[in-house]
Amino acid sequence: MPDSEKLQLLLEYSENLPDVPSKYGENPELMERVEECQAPVFIAVEGNAEAVELFFSAPREAPTTRGFASVLHAALNGKTAREITDLDDDFPGQLGLENLISPLRVRGMRGMLFRIKRKTKELLDS
Amino acid sequence: MSEQEKISKYASPEALVTTEWLAENLDAVTVVESNEDILLYDTGHIPGAVKLDWHTELNDQVRRDYLDGEHFAKLMRSKGISRDDTIVLYGDKSNWWAAYAFWVFKLFGHQDVRLLDGGRMKWIAEGRELTTDKPSRAEGNYPEVVRKDDEIRAFRDDIAKHQPSPIIDIRSPQEYTGERLHMPDYPNEGAARAGHIPSAKNVPWGKLVKEDGSFKPLDELQTILFEETGSSPQDKFITYCRIGERSSLTWFALKYLVGVKDVRNYDGSWTEWGNLVGVPIAQGEAPGVFA
Numbered sequence: 001m002p003d004s005e006k007l008q009l010l011l012e013y014s015e016n017l018p019d020v021p022s023k024y025g026e027n028p029e030l031m032e033r034v035e036e037c038q039a040p041v042f043i044a045v046e047g048n049a050e051a052v053e054l055f056f057s058a059p060r061e062a063p064t065t066r067g068f069a070s071v072l073h074a075a076l077n078g079k080t081a082r083e084i085t086d087l088d089d090d091f092p093g094q095l096g097l098e099n100l101i102s103p104l105r106v107r108g109m110r111g112m113l114f115r116i117k118r119k120t121k122e123l124l125d126s
Numbered sequence: 127m128s129e130q131e132k133i134s135k136y137a138s139p140e141a142l143v144t145t146e147w148l149a150e151n152l153d154a155v156t157v158v159e160s161n162e163d164i165l166l167y168d169t170g171h172i173p174g175a176v177k178l179d180w181h182t183e184l185n186d187q188v189r190r191d192y193l194d195g196e197h198f199a200k201l202m203r204s205k206g207i208s209r210d211d212t213i214v215l216y217g218d219k220s221n222w223w224a225a226y227a228f229w230v231f232k233l234f235g236h237q238d239v240r241l242l243d244g245g246r247m248k249w250i251a252e253g254r255e256l257t258t259d260k261p262s263r264a265e266g267n268y269p270e271v272v273r274k275d276d277e278i279r280a281f282r283d284d285i286a287k288h289q290p291s292p293i294i295d296i297r298s299p300q301e302y303t304g305e306r307l308h309m310p311d312y313p314n315e316g317a318a319r320a321g322h323i324p325s326a327k328n329v330p331w332g333k334l335v336k337e338d339g340s341f342k343p344l345d346e347l348q349t350i351l352f353e354e355t356g357s358s359p360q361d362k363f364i365t366y367c368r369i370g371e372r373s374s375l376t377w378f379a380l381k382y383l384v385g386v387k388d389v390r391n392y393d394g395s396w397t398e399w400g401n402l403v404g405v406p407i408a409q410g411e412a413p414g415v416f417a
Contacts (some may be wrong), residue, residue, distance in 0.1 A: 007164070007165065007168070008168075011165050011168055011169070014165060015265060037165070039162075042274060060169075061163070061166060061218060061247075062163050062166075063163055063165040063168075063169055063408055064163045064164050064165045064166075065163070066148075099182075099187070100182070101164055101181070101182070102164075102181030104181065104369075105164065105181065107316075125227055
């Protein structure tokens, strides 16, 4: 896929990130802040080993971050905990965005995946 | 005090423009948007604005350095920017990346570069026009100019030589004290050690701007940058942050707003200093002594 199309696709993903349910919208402290992103991004993980639900909150003025969140949501929401924890840690690198977007920015997406995996493990342990 | 009055009191009032001025002069200037977020421009931008990406366009993609004169000239021409253009830069995050681009334009000695006070946020908050139309511009006329690093750029070896002149660390207090890299189970910020360059004073960049993203008036900036750091306008300054982007904003304020003659931005910043072998580092709230 040409680079310009990849950016366009990421922009479309960013527009399609689902809104968080009102309990998170009204209580952002229930979510975890992803510190690796320069934009404020919050994630929450719910469900059980059979089906994990993911929630992301990121501001409209951070479309790249929203795009990353939306790609992760499309890839992982509703999957089993095992499928999530087994996902290659380098999934963000495999999207071929590092040269296009810069490794520093893609690090924010790595941070999101890292936290999703950790919170999924916590879900299994609880 | 009107915005224009505020700006007229700064040391170099021509380096900053108001949103109102820009709206009235859009046709006379070359507007350039430089953001942290690479997609933000594509969601809507000031009419006629050219997109410039700091990470992927102003940096050499192999060495950790900026473009050389040949590649900068090529980039400018391809964007339809000419050497004698009046450039107005703006961007997201209170202009961090716009100030960074401003600084790079100055490394190449571009004469007329200005910053939009308040950046993208203020323009949008005032309900001003945005478009998703990409401008079509004829190729620019830009000569190859040698990049001049010595006046406004500091390197790691300059830090020791700079003592005892003031160094301003503009990161958050948590990054400055070193607390930030010590959070358990969190990937760190890309540095092996946490803390700050000994003797550096902590002036978080956000202290310089108002809630709407525009700069505070001259007297407040003087208090924050001189009185509170025990420095004077005659001192030579070095600014730094994590990779040099937030500190470009403070570099800009020191040079163009409060009128410090000699101020350099250390773009290696903490991602270099925090990884160097054998250099001194201070932790905690006290600046410490460089030794």
